[in-house]
Amino acid sequence: METAVREQFTSLGITLDDDNIIGKCCELCHRFGLEPLDLAVKWNAYFMAQGLPEKPTLPLLENLAQDISRNLSKKTTPKRPTVHYDKSSIGEGLANALVSSFGLTGEIAEAIKASSQKSTEPSRKRMSFSSPQALKRSVGGLTGSPQSITPTKAPNSSDGGSPRLATYATRTNAGHIELTFNPGGKLLDRKADTPIQPVQLSVFPTTLEKPYRYMFEKLNDRAEVLDMRIEDLGKLIISRHKLHSLVIGEEENKDTTKQPPTAQEIFHALNSVAHVCQDRTLIIGRICVDATEGKLNSSSIALEMQGCFSNSQGKRIPLNINEMRMYSLFPGQIIAAEGRNPTGDVFVPTNIFEGAPAPRKKTKAKELLNLYFSSSDSGDDTSIGVMAVAGPYTTNQDMTYAPLEDFLRQVVEKKPQVVIFSGPFVDARHPLIMESEFEESFEDVLHFVIDQIVTVIAGMPQTHAVIIPSLYDVTHDFIFPQAPFQSIATKHERLHLLANPSTFVVNELTFAVTSADVLFDLSRAETSRNMQSERMLRLVNHLIEQRSLYPLEPASENVHLDYAHIDNIKLPVTPDVIILPSTLRHFISDVNGSLAVNPGHLTRLSSGGTYAYLLIHCPRRNDIPETNKPMFSGVVERTACRIIQAGQQQCVFVGLSSPLEQSVLDAVACFGHLCSCLIIVNRTAQTGWMDECMYANCQVLSQKLVQVSSRRSHYAVEIVDRGLSIQLNEHAIGGWGSDSVRLHDST
Numbered sequence: 004m005e006t007a008v009r010e011q012f013t014s015l016g017i018t019l020d021d022d023n024i025i026g027k028c029c030e031l032c033h034r035f036g037l038e039p040l041d042l043a044v045k046w047n048a049y050f051m052a053q054g055l056p057e058k059p060t061l062p063l064l065e066n067l068a069q070d071i072s073r074n075l076s077k078k079t080t081p082k083r084p085t086v087h088y089d090k091s092s093i094g095e096g097l098a099n100a101l102v103s104s105f106g107l108t109g110e111i112a113e114a115i116k117a118s119s120q121k122s123t124e125p126s127r128k129r130m131s132f133s134s135p136q137a138l139k140r141s142v143g144g145l146t147g148s149p150q151s152i153t154p155t156k157a158p159n160s161s162d163g164g165s166p167r168l169a170t171y172a173t174r175t176n177a178g179h180i181e182l183t184f185n186p187g188g189k190l191l192d193r194k195a196d197t198p199i200q201p202v203q204l205s206v207f208p209t210t211l212e213k214p215y216r217y218m219f220e221k222l223n224d225r226a227e228v229l230d231m232r233i234e235d236l237g238k239l240i241i242s243r244h245k246l247h248s249l250v251i252g253e254e255e256n257k258d259t260t261k262q263p264p265t266a267q268e269i270f271h272a273l274n275s276v277a278h279v280c281q282d283r284t285l286i287i288g289r290i291c292v293d294a295t296e297g298k299l300n301s302s303s304i305a306l307e308m309q310g311c312f313s314n315s316q317g318k319r320i321p322l323n324i325n326e327m328r329m330y331s332l333f334p335g336q337i338i339a340a341e342g343r344n345p346t347g348d349v350f351v352p353t354n355i356f357e358g359a360p361a362p363r364k365k366t367k368a369k370e371l372l373n374l375y376f377s378s379s380d381s382g383d384d385t386s387i388g389v390m391a392v393a394g395p396y397t398t399n400q401d402m403t404y405a406p407l408e409d410f411l412r413q414v415v416e417k418k419p420q421v422v423i424f425s426g427p428f429v430d431a432r433h434p435l436i437m438e439s440e441f442e443e444s445f446e447d448v449l450h451f452v453i454d455q456i457v458t459v460i461a462g463m464p465q466t467h468a469v470i471i472p473s474l475y476d477v478t479h480d481f482i483f484p485q486a487p488f489q490s491i492a493t494k495h496e497r498l499h500l501l502a503n504p505s506t507f508v509v510n511e512l513t514f515a516v517t518s519a520d521v522l523f524d525l526s527r528a529e530t531s532r533n534m535q536s537e538r539m540l541r542l543v544n545h546l547i548e549q550r551s552l553y554p555l556e557p558a559s560e561n562v563h564l565d566y567a568h569i570d571n572i573k574l575p576v577t578p579d580v581i582i583l584p585s586t587l588r589h590f591i592s593d594v595n596g597s598l599a600v601n602p603g604h605l606t607r608l609s610s611g612g613t614y615a616y617l618l619i620h621c622p623r624r625n626d627i628p629e630t631n632k633p634m635f636s637g638v639v640e641r642t643a644c645r646i647i648q649a650g651q652q653q654c655v656f657v658g659l660s661s662p663l664e665q666s667v668l669d670a671v672a673c674f675g676h677l678c679s680c681l682i683i684v685n686r687t688a689q690t691g692w693m694d695e696c697m698y699a700n701c702q703v704l705s706q707k708l709v710q711v712s713s714r715r716s717h718y719a720v721e722i723v724d725r726g727l728s729i730q731l732n733e734h735a736i737g738g739w740g741s742d743s744v745r746l747h748d749s750t
Contacts, residue, residue: 052607
């Protein structure tokens with residue numbers, strides 16, 4: 004148990020070194036019947052919602068235990084039965100009871116009835132939602148000033164709300180850069196004078212285009228779909244790993260006089276899973292749990308071939324994987340296993356072939372030149388800005404959508420060419436929706452949200468918005484794959500309503516996106532041994548190897564998979580960028596040449612979450628061949644990507660007095676914990692003070708800043724004077740070098 008707890012916390016980026024902490028975690032698992040992964044996820048959500056350090060302590064774990072206990076008591080305590088009355092019946096019932104019990108006169112009874120029917124103001128108002136007309140902004144204002152967006156609040160909300168209501172508004176890490184991925188050393192932001200090039204956006208034909216009828220599939224049809232998936236991917240695995248000799252024999256494979264067998268012939272020549280064989284042989288099938296219930300583990304792994312082979316007839320056989328030095332398996336995974344079956348009851352694999360990725364898209368050199376080097380204002384500094392964000396777009400305390408408005412301000416400021424919005428937009432799990440404390444229709448709320456997005460992109464002529472629904476959208480069918488939103492009245496040529504999941508192309512780059520939390524579901528279902536790669540990279544690689552954005556079978560209880568449309572969740576090509584929002588910790592990784600991004604969610608309960616900003620630079624002109632030879636995108640080396648905390652940086656302006664060093668230290672000590680950006684203005688500067696700061700005192704000052712600041716990674720220091728400024732950002736704290744000190748014109 005201790006090892007499992009340590010591994011699960013490490014997979015979320017939290018290192019547990021203290022044995023007492025690990026022991027306490029094991030105690031909580033036993034007390035509440037939790038798996039180590041469940042406890043790690045609960046702690047991850049708890050510390051982010053409460054604004055706590057990510058490393059658990061004994062007191063904090065005890066607080067978490069109390070929180071889990073409270074939630075369990077809410078679920079298990081039965082509600083007291085209630086009787087509902089209307090205004091007319093309650094008075095009559097009370098009057099009749101008084102007459103029968105106390106013998107009151109009829110006049111008094113009639114008076115009670117009359118008084119009960121008088122209209123009174125309700126003691127508690129239902130939550131109201133601001134109408135779209137409350138959002139007043141001009142298109143021209145949006146393109147020039149983010150301050151033109153007017154926040155909308157519920158009429159009964161106020162600035163002096165409860166502490167939990169103010170959690171999002173009072174957080175100190177808004178705009179903080181949580182993670183940076185920049186292997187190629189590219190610019191993190193566009194230069195101010197760099198023109199923004201238009202992009203072309205198109206959708207792959209495998210993406211679902213319109214709604215469909217569901218709950219009409221038959222068991223035979225579902226079985227046939229699953230059989231075809233085994234056969235299709237099985238042939239690809241044989242071809243990729245060159246496994247022909249294991250099926251037809253070495254001698255026959257070397258015979259050049261015969262026509263080589265096709266992949267289909269080789270596939271149907273496979274032995275049954277129950278075929279007794281002392282020599283090494285090959286079987287292909289789907290991983291499943293060899294039990295009626297429970298999770299996959301090393302002693303419950305089985306392989307089934309179902310009905311696609313006449314000699315297998317849907318049989319499944321347990322796998323004894325004790326001879327395997329390393330493996331990573333999950334239910335639904337299509338594999339080929341090389342090994343022996345000495346008794347016909349258990350297959351003993353010595354080698355497992357896990358999948359066959361789809362080919363990666365190539366682009367001809369002439370097309371790249373037309374995209375990036377055709378106009379006079381294009382060049383090596385041309386780039387594509389992409390912002391990826393996932394709902395919920397408002398906290399669980401209200402329906403004002405303030406986090407969405409803050410994010411749209413960042414869109415206006417950064418001016419990306421593509422913004423990918425993943426649902427839920429109207430979250431079915433929101434307390435106000437679950438408790439029916441809501442007056443407006445869900446469709447009106449959805450239209451309000453889309454109207455905000457359209458208003459922003461309408462004022463930005465180079466920006467496209469991609470809208471992808473979620474299984475938690477209360478306005479959408481709870482079926483996967485999901486069709487695009489159909490009831491959106493607002494139309495715009497750069498508003499793209501796509502399905503969940505979707506595969507689309509931006510210029511020469513292929514994007515794959517799903518709002519289903521496939522990473523979380525895979526992490527719960529997977530079992531592995533001695534894998535050297537990081538867990539998140541391994542989970543993403545499973546999707547690519549299996550050519551599917553949801554390869555689990557059976558699917559999670561939260562994902563109602565329609566097998567008749569399983570082709571719509573396939574990956575037609577290996578994507579250049581794969582965006583997978585998840586409740587697991589955010590990450591950016593290179594997965595065999597694909598850029599995998601988990602941007603997180605814009606909100607987490609009552610606090611702020613994260614989003615991703617990708618700046619994908621164009622290929623270097625010298626790297627494009629003169630011939631029209633197709634080439635891969637090389638997106639990993641071209642991209643600078645960051646995970647950013649939701650919201651805008653809160654800035655504090657402080658006047659600077661002499662001496663410089665002590666004034667900066669005093670300002671940080673006083674104000675550093677209140678804001679994410681501290682701007683210090685030098686009002687008594689002498690000639691040469693800036694040079695002195697840059698070359699003489701930077702290292703000394705940085706070391707002292709580390710000592711006086713309690714949250715050294717949550718703010719930036721900017722020293723401004725005489726039309727120039729030195730910006731020392733959060734990456735500079737602890738050592739300001741030439742890369743982290745930037746001179747720019749503050750005017």
